[in-house]
Amino acid sequence: MTDAVRLVRSSRLSSVAEYAYASAVSLRADRLIFAAGACPLDAEGNTVAPGDFAGQARQVMDNLETALAEAGAELTDVLKTTVYVASANQADLVSAWEVVRDRFGKHDAPSTLLGVAALGYDDQLVEVEAVAAV
Template sequence: MNTVRLVRSRTLAEHVEYAYAASVPNPARVVWTAGACPLDESGATVAVGDHAGQAHQVMRNLRTALRDAGAELSDVVKTTVYVASSRQEDLVAVWDVVREHMGDHDAPSTLLGVSVLGYDHQLVEVEAVAVVAEG
C-alpha cells in the first residue's frame, strides 16, 4: 500500500512534471536522506564532467539509502535536486534522469543550480524525504 498521496492543483499550471504537494496519513514513519552523491563503492566520484551520468549514480545511491531505511522511491514525498551549473540545459539533463528513476511517482521537487558541491568533480546531489506506513 502506498502511503503517499500526490496532490495536483486544479488552479496552477497543469503541464509540470511533478505534483505540487504530497500528503501522508498518520501513523507514518518519516525517512530523511542525506544528499545522495555520485560516488562509487570506493568513494570516488563517477562520470566526471557528465551531469546525466552522475545523476544516474546519484539515483542508484538514493534508492539504496532509502531501501536500507525500509523505504522505496515510491515512498518519497519531496526531493531537492542540486546541480553544479548555471546552464539550464544541465539542470534539465539531470531532471530528465531523476524523472526516469522516479517513474510515475512524480513527487514534489525543487531543482536548483548551485555554484559548487562538496566532493571533487561533483555535479549532482539529490536529497529526499520519504514516508512509510507504520504497523
C-alpha cells in the first residue's frame, strides 16, 4: 500500500463489517485511478464460469488486478470497491463477496455489495469496480 491510502476504522461502529468504514487519500497522491467494472470475461471475451458466483468473482478479481497493474496500481492501492451480484439471494452475494474479500486480504478497503437484476454480458453474475490512489 502506498502512503497515499489510509484505511479508517471506528471503535464506535460495529466490527461485523469485513472492511474498513472509510478510506482517506493523501494530497500527496500522484494519481487517482477509476477502474471500470471488472467483468468475468476471458481474453477472448467469453463469460467464465456461467452459473458460478465464486468462479466468476475469481475471474473478475484477476481482471481487476490486471487493469490496475496496467494503470500502475495494485489491490493495496484501492480506496473503495463496489461489488455487483446479479441475484436477490443473499447467499449468492456472500459467495461472490468472500472471493473479493479474500483477494484483498488485510487491505480491507471500504466496499459496497449490491444485488442487482442483471449485468451487461450474457451469463454475467459478478462485476467489481474500484477507485485507487497512487
